[in-house]
Amino acid sequence: MKQLSLFFFFLYAGGMLQVQAQQAPPKLPAQLIQYFMGTWEGKGTFANGKPIASTVNCRMSLDSTWLQYEHSDVPPNQYKALSMWGVEKNGDFIAYIFDNFGGHRQFTGSLSQDKLVLTNSQMYQGSKFYQHFVYEKLNDHAFKMAYETSQDSIKWRMGDTLIYHRIMP
Numbered sequence: 001m002k003q004l005s006l007f008f009f010f011l012y013a014g015g016m017l018q019v020q021a022q023q024a025p026p027k028l029p030a031q032l033i034q035y036f037m038g039t040w041e042g043k044g045t046f047a048n049g050k051p052i053a054s055t056v057n058c059r060m061s062l063d064s065t066w067l068q069y070e071h072s073d074v075p076p077n078q079y080k081a082l083s084m085w086g087v088e089k090n091g092d093f094i095a096y097i098f099d100n101f102g103g104h105r106q107f108t109g110s111l112s113q114d115k116l117v118l119t120n121s122q123m124y125q126g127s128k129f130y131q132h133f134v135y136e137k138l139n140d141h142a143f144k145m146a147y148e149t150s151q152d153s154i155k156w157r158m159g160d161t162l163i164y165h166r167i168m169p
Contacts, residue, residue: 044162
């Protein structure tokens with residue numbers, strides 16, 4: 001009896017693995033991928049008016065299930081980040097951001113025709129702290145990115161904003 005139970009367990013487990021392998025993972029919208037793919041240069045300002053410039057490289061990763069968004073500030077600024085944008089099994093847009101200061105954050109996304117908003121909330125010094133990145137398509141070769149923070153997710157303060165132009169597809 002024990003052998004028969006083990007046989008059915010492995011038969012069931014093997015069948016479940018086959019079903020999972022046959023289901024295609026959710027993918028990012030093709031329009032989003034086509035738009036962001038390539039290399040971009042951005043210029044803008046911090047909230048205090050100081051200039052900022054950076055380069056962004058976007059490419060597909062992990063069998064085209066994730067968009068890899070790599071951000072590098074131009075010196076004298078030092079921020080660098082690697083973001084992975086994807087879609088969870090339930091269909092929700094998600095982004096993970098890892099940076100050169102040891103940070104790692106998870107964002108949820110909302111996508112409309114010409115705008116992507118990545119939002120995160122976390123505890124900071126005993127209070128809830130919100131942050132988001134807003135990517136707004138200006139035309140086929142330019143987008144605006146704004147980083148903003150909030151203590152209530154209603155009133156937002158700009159951290160920085162840049163206008164990016166495509167330099168390589």
